[in-house]
Every structure is written in C-alpha cells, then in structure tokens.
Amino acid sequence: MHFCSRCLYTSHHPLHLVFDADGVCSGCRIHEEKDARDWSERSEKLKSIFDVYRNRSGRNYDCIVPVSGARDSYFIVHTVKNVYGLNPLLVTYNKQYNTDVGVRNLARLRTVFDCDLMTLTVNPDTVKRITRSTFRRFGSVYWHCLAGQTVYPVQIAVKFKIPLIVWGAHQGVDQVGMFSHDDEVEMTRRYRKQHDLMGYEAEDLIDEFDNVTAPDVTPYVYPDNRELEQVGVRGIYLNNYIRWDSRAQHESMIGKYGYETAPQTRTFDTYNDVDCWNYSDVHDYIKLLKHGFGKVVDHACREIRLRRMSRETAIDLVKPLLFAKPSNLTLLLDWLGITENAFHYVVDQHRNRQFWSRDDAWEWQFGVDLPQGWAQSGDPDQALPSVGEHRDFILTGKDASTDRADSYILIGKGTA
Structure with a gap:
C-alpha cells in the first residue's frame, strides 16, 4: 500500500490515484491548479457557455x-441564478433516507431562490427490492440514490428539451x-456507470431471484444516445470554472440563506450530507469495510489541500471517527425488512480481505495501521503552508424539529 506524502489517501482509493516521484498523489497535484489558474478568465468562459443556452423566447x-x-x-443555484442570471429548473431525486433538516433545506431552497422544482419519488416497495x-x-445500500440523482436530471432534460445541465x-x-x-470534463454515461454506479446500469439489475423486473428499473434507465443527440444534452461541472471550496461555499450559504447543518456520525464535516441519515452512516461504514477508509478521510484530505488543516491535525480528527459504528443501522434494517444477522452475513461477503481478517476468536480485525502509515509517510517538504488555524464546522442548531430522531420520512413539506 502506498500512502500520499501530503494528504491521507492511499493507493487503494476506488477511483484510483497515481503518485509522483515525491510521493504526492494525483489528487493533490491537480488540486494545486486551484491556486494557479486565472479563475476570472474561467468565469468569463462559463458566462459564454451560459449565454449560448439562455432561452431568449x-x-x-x-x-x-x-x-x-x-x-x-x-451554492450552485445561487451561482446559476443570482450571479449569472439564468432561469433554472431544479430537479431532485427523493432518496427516501430523508432527514428533517434536509427536508427543511430543500423547502427553503426552492422558496428563497423562487425556482420551480420537480421531484421524482419512486414507489418505496420498488426501491426496497432494488436496494436488497x-x-x-x-x-x-445507496445505488438507487446514485442512479436516481444522476439519471433523473437527464431524463427531464430530454423530456422538456432543456439541453444544459449544471452540476x-x-x-x-x-x-x-x-x-x-x-x-x-463533462457528464458522460460511461463515467456514471463505471464509477457512480459501480459498473451496474439499471438494466443489469433485472433478476428473477431478487424479484426485480424491467418496470421496476424504468425510473433509473438512462436515455439512449439518439434522444440525447436530438436535444443536444450537455452536462457541465462548475468546479472547472469556479475555484471550488465546499466548506467556504457552505458557510457563505449559511450566512446568506439560512442553510442548516447537522452533526454526522462518521465525519467532522457538518455541512455536506445533512439531508440523508444513511450516507455518512451505514453507507459510509460499508465503504470502510469495502475500501479501507471512510468519508472522514475524504473531508480531511480536502481540508489539507485547501491549507486549513495540517496533516497531524487531520490524523487526530480521523482516528476516532474512522471506525465509528453507524447509529442508524436499525432504521435501515427496519426499512429494508432484513435482520441484523442477515445484514452482517451479506456485508461480510463484500468485506475487503486486503484490510480485514478474522482473529482467533473469529472477530474481524482491521489489518492495516493507518495512523502509523500516515505518520511515517508524511513528508514535511510536501506539506502546504497553512492559511490559518483549524476551526470546527458550524452547527446551526436552529428550527428544532418535531420529528422523532428515529422516524422514517418519505415526503415532508418542510418550512420556509
């Protein structure tokens, strides 16, 4: 296993990394572009793209x-509508792992920006069969979310003949x-299948054993090339034109529009996935079992690269969270209709034996000392100069919910 000499990623990242002669990973090197590009020039290029797609009629x-x-x-809607003056159609896929904070954030989003919003809610019984x-x-346990949120915008683009999608x-x-x-780089079906969907298109899930039928997967089927070409569908990414800093962007949105935050089970970042009780919980725990790291490592690497956190501080923050047990497992099991024994039996089939092995008592043990590897691989010559002391992420703590913490929310009206 190779450790990056700057951030905390290793050579086992599922999206793959390459390392240079200094031991620095490709993610860190590309991140350096953020401080080397003329972002005002790239912003003008983004404006020229938007101008092509403005609906003059x-x-x-x-x-x-x-x-x-x-x-x-x-931040995306703020940029598209308030900075560049476009009239966007907002679309959202109901991931069905909704939190009350997320429901309120979405309700406030469509209200404060005065935008139309279309939502896809797939029959919960269908989603459960697909997820099992x-x-x-x-x-x-997250494929349907990744599939739905990456295909529904494309389906709507084709249906309503709106060529441009802004990610x-x-x-x-x-x-x-x-x-x-x-x-x-722009949106492609190939990248979506290989990386977002772990190599499985919707049609690949049709299976008599799992009782998943062709009609079940229809909401997740990507439009064919002919349909895409007829409309000229194109998906661009703002981080190619704007210096991307998720933390700074969230804190700006907290101040401007009252975006709500919430503590997460397995990371110190209280901003990114507050709408989902599964993503930074059971889903992230499965990521640890399969890939040997969790979302907390992603967040620590981002903060190191943006010079807000030293490698040593990052290691100290990651250590107590990396192996934290999920707090919403019972809620997921009840939703899926499976027992805890069944869950562990299945998840153990996918546990990565490069990291995990049984001890003499038949308990699973993680066989890599990541903190030691991080400590030994760090190179002071590759460290980035800090732009300030690390500070905690904001917890808004406003608008206390009346929903039970262990309740299942399919659809909520929120407040605005």
Whole structure:
C-alpha cells in the first residue's frame, strides 16, 4: 500500500490515484491548479457557455440544476441564478433516507431562490427490492440514490428539451485528479456507470431471484444516445470554472440563506450530507469495510489541500471517527425488512480481505495501521503552508424539529 506524502489517501482509493516521484498523489497535484489558474478568465468562459443556452423566447428554462437538501445545492443555484442570471429548473431525486433538516433545506431552497422544482419519488416497495438486490450483489445500500440523482436530471432534460445541465464538482477532478480542470470534463454515461454506479446500469439489475423486473428499473434507465443527440444534452461541472471550496461555499450559504447543518456520525464535516441519515452512516461504514477508509478521510484530505488543516491535525480528527459504528443501522434494517444477522452475513461477503481478517476468536480485525502509515509517510517538504488555524464546522442548531430522531420520512413539506 502506498500512502500520499501530503494528504491521507492511499493507493487503494476506488477511483484510483497515481503518485509522483515525491510521493504526492494525483489528487493533490491537480488540486494545486486551484491556486494557479486565472479563475476570472474561467468565469468569463462559463458566462459564454451560459449565454449560448439562455432561452431568449422565455418559453422554456435556461438549464437544469440537480439539487437536494444538502451538498452544494444552495451554492450552485445561487451561482446559476443570482450571479449569472439564468432561469433554472431544479430537479431532485427523493432518496427516501430523508432527514428533517434536509427536508427543511430543500423547502427553503426552492422558496428563497423562487425556482420551480420537480421531484421524482419512486414507489418505496420498488426501491426496497432494488436496494436488497444491490446490497446482496455488490454490497451497496445507496445505488438507487446514485442512479436516481444522476439519471433523473437527464431524463427531464430530454423530456422538456432543456439541453444544459449544471452540476457542482466532478469527483474525478476534485478528489483524485483523474482529470485536470483544463480538460473541462463533462457528464458522460460511461463515467456514471463505471464509477457512480459501480459498473451496474439499471438494466443489469433485472433478476428473477431478487424479484426485480424491467418496470421496476424504468425510473433509473438512462436515455439512449439518439434522444440525447436530438436535444443536444450537455452536462457541465462548475468546479472547472469556479475555484471550488465546499466548506467556504457552505458557510457563505449559511450566512446568506439560512442553510442548516447537522452533526454526522462518521465525519467532522457538518455541512455536506445533512439531508440523508444513511450516507455518512451505514453507507459510509460499508465503504470502510469495502475500501479501507471512510468519508472522514475524504473531508480531511480536502481540508489539507485547501491549507486549513495540517496533516497531524487531520490524523487526530480521523482516528476516532474512522471506525465509528453507524447509529442508524436499525432504521435501515427496519426499512429494508432484513435482520441484523442477515445484514452482517451479506456485508461480510463484500468485506475487503486486503484490510480485514478474522482473529482467533473469529472477530474481524482491521489489518492495516493507518495512523502509523500516515505518520511515517508524511513528508514535511510536501506539506502546504497553512492559511490559518483549524476551526470546527458550524452547527446551526436552529428550527428544532418535531420529528422523532428515529422516524422514517418519505415526503415532508418542510418550512420556509
């Protein structure tokens, strides 16, 4: 296993990293572009793209913006509508792992920006069958979310003949340096299948054993190339044109629009996934079992690269959270209709034996001393100068919910 000499990623990242002669990973090197590019020039380029797609007649929307009750949705809509003056149609996929904070954030989003919002809610029984299938077959309880939120905007683009889709950050650029910002990589069906969907298209899930039928997966089927070409569908990523800083963006949105935050089970970041009780909880715990790290490492690497956190501080923050047990497992098991024994039996089939092994008492043990590896691989010559002391993420603590903490929310009206 190779450790980056600057951040905390290793060579086992599922999106793949390459390391240079100094031991620095490709994600860190591409991240350096953020301080070397003329972002005002790239902003003008973004404006020129938007100008091409403005609907001069006023009879249709200028673009589609996929949103949720978390992540960078507020910042993206703010940028598209208030900075560049476009009229976006907002679309969201109901992931069905909703939190009351996320419901309120989404309600406030559509209200404060005065935008139309379309929502796809798939029959919960169908979603559960699909999720039981993806969990059994490749160890994912989140496939339907990834599939839905990446296909529904494209389906709506085709249906309403709105060519431009505006996404936030491309993970391959911002996290692992798969592409340079200069490549201006755009949305592709191939990347979605290989990386977002773990190699499985919707049609691949049709299976008599799991009782998943063709009609069940229809909401997740990607439009064919002919449909895409007829409309000229194109998906661009803002992080190719704007210096992307998720934390700074969220804090700006907290101040401007009252975006709500919430503590997360397995990371110190209280901003990114507050709309979902599964993502930074059970889903992230499964990520640890399969890939040997969790979302807290992603967040620590981002803070190191943005010079807000030293490597030593990052290690101290990651250690108590990396192996934290999920707090919402019972809620997920009740929703899926499976027992805890069944869950552990299935998840153990997907546990990565490069990291995990049984001890003499037949208990699972993690076989890699990550803190030691991080400590030994760090190179002071590759460390970035800090821009200030690390400070905690903001917890808004406003608008206390009347919902039970362990309740299941399919659809909520929120407040605004």
